[in-house]
Amino acid sequence: MPDRQDGYNPGKYPPFAVTVDIVLMTVVDGDLRVLLIQRGEGPFEGGWALPGGFVLPHENLDEAAGRELLEETGIRPDQGYMEQLGAYGEPYRDPRMRVVTVAYWAIAPRLRKAPSTPAAAARPEAKLLFFSREAPAAAARAPSPAEMESTAQQWKSKIRAGGDAAYAEMVPLAEIQSGRLSLAFDHRRIVDDAVDTLRARLETTTIAQGFCPPEFTIRELQEIYEAVWGTRLDAGNFYRDMVRRKGSLTPTESRTPSGEQGGRPAKLWRAGESPTFDRPYYRSPGRTRRRRRRDEDDDRPR
Amino acid sequence: MPDRQDGYNPGKYPPFAVTVDIVLMTVVDGDLRVLLIQRGEGPFEGGWALPGGFVLPHENLDEAAGRELLEETGIRPDQGYMEQLGAYGEPYRDPRMRVVTVAYWAIAPRLRKAPSTPAAAARPEAKLLFFSREAPAAAARAPSPAEMESTAQQWKSKIRAGGDAAYAEMVPLAEIQSGRLSLAFDHRRIVDDAVDTLRARLETTTIAQGFCPPEFTIRELQEIYEAVWGTRLDAGNFYRDMVRRKGSLTPTESRTPSGEQGGRPAKLWRAGESPTFDRPYYRSPGRTRRRRRRDEDDDRPR
DNA sequence: GCAAAAGTGTTAAGAGTACACCCATGC
DNA sequence: GCATGGGTGTACTCTTAACACTTTTGC
DSSP states (O other), rough: OOSSSSSSOTTTTTTTEEEEEEEEEETTTTEEEEEEEEEOSSTTTTTTEEEEEEETTTSSHHHHHHHHHHHHOOOOGGGGGEEEEEEOTTSSSSSOOOOOEEEEEOOOOOOOOOSHHHHHHHHHTOOOOOEEESSSHHHHHHHHHHHHHHHHHHHHHOOOOSSSSSEEEEEEEHHHHHHHSOOOOHHHHHHHHHHHHHHHHHHHGGGGGSSSSSSSSHHHHHHHHHHHHHHHHHHHHHHHHHSSTTTEEEEEEEEOOOSSSSSOOEEEEESSSOOOOOOOOOTTTTOOOOOOTTTTTTTSSO | OSSSSSSTTTSSSOEEEEEEEEEEEEEETTTEEEEEEEEESSSTOEEEEEOEEEEOOTHHHHHHHHHHHHHHSSGGGSSSEEEEEEEOOOOOSSSSSSSEEEEEEEEOOOOOSSOOOOOHHHHTTOOOOOOOOOHHHHHHOOOOOHHHHHHHHHHHHOOOOEEEEEEEEEHHHHHHHSSSSOOTTTTHHHHHHHHHHHHHHHHHHHGGGGGSSSSBBBHHHHHHHHHHBBOOOOHHHHHHHHHTTTTTTEEEEEOOOOSSSOOOOOOEEOOSSSBBOOOOOOTTTOOOOOOOOTTTOOSSSS
């Protein structure tokens, strides 16, 4: 606490800068990805870093994180999910001054997979999504209900070719954790912590649905779990396990526009009223056999 | 991140004070308690608050929390367990200036219960432990191995009668959560968050042992779980469940100095090599039937 | 018809729970 | 002997995990 009997008095305190950094995660084609920006100046110029910025004097930490998310991606915090991760404050993590960063992690809904064979869609090095960092004023205005309806449309309108000095990109987590792509400051550690927390949250809450479009199939939800946990799950058991949990899913009348070259159309579901499961869905050891490799695709023989 | 393309440059950033606050918890006679200090000056003078202080320019957040814990209680962080909880930064949480607090929670081992009938020991409003906040220099020096051996002795040497303006006290959590005792700033919320996290950690880690003396019985460990979770557990099942988990407990040759008015002497155990369980010990609904009231004492008929 | 994907049934193994019961001590 | 608390046995229930099987579509 600020003032106490140990020699400090108000006004004579060590001044710090306080920033927020955001680990925005999404799942694209079975890959967990993280939003990174390429730094345009300063230390680590040209390096990859988490989006973030200073906390302003009048706003609290959650508001600062929500504002930064909106400014950088056009995503409003209430469209997905956002939660504080923790504070990071090594003395020389920023070489210029003493900075304490409060990290947040957030979830962005994904675009629905384009109708085509899954094999074709997954393979040809699926194009990364680029988010413009320009025109923050336009991005900051509140979206209309129609705009909110389809986040996919919002995103598409912001995608550009990239290649500019400072841009943002959804980078596969594997690129970061394998070390092929290294991050500025202590952001690698922040990303690791965020992923750990996300993995744990999937056990007790329904936030995995936040990665999905407003209406989704149980199979799509399963793909989120598999991407985040890095495991394969039994489709039949997963279906029952999710539907059995009360309050987490609302059934819909509609079904998927039916399969490409066959397959039974899947029921569509909406998020339930409860943000948590009535009973946790644990990654038990038997359930989570390690997944081999991205794009080895499947365990089943053909 | 500090410098970016959005109008900020280094040196022109909103200055904040950064502090650490510590939720030090212990279990005394089946009660989960929290260390509070009574404020000697400033806002909330005379009110109860968490111990804490400013982060110094040269130290990181963990070091600041460890230093504060040592200064305020004489407990070295490596004697128990300490973990960051999160950051709290509402704009006017401190009326004097903009302060962001990074909260930590920590565990202190408890004194072994004095040999007497459990009923007698539990009832007569067991005396609270008082920690002196004076002579910080003495408290700050590194304790010798002999001193470390018995934390109980360290504590006793610091206990004083209390009644002074600024002192510290282990307050039962129930006093805080019932609202009978209200805390300064947003410290009530921080305490609640710390307890939630502690409860969750008991499921997957062996830190409950941190509340126990170096050698302890399974029954003592069970009492920790019951105090923290606020439940009753079946003694027979708990015994097996804990002993079954590999790596969490090391057997000892010794036994308890044998019962007071009978009873089979209990085996003594030490902490195992693993800080986490091989399989989590969940508070499943059946296991955690709600406990009635503190000091109604027991469910069994007599 | 066949292939593919959604959804259901069945079963064996194991974890969780309740509770009876035996064991080792003090008095 | 009796009381007390430590530790073990046992039976029943429920969840998990594997996998066979049925349903509904496209071609």
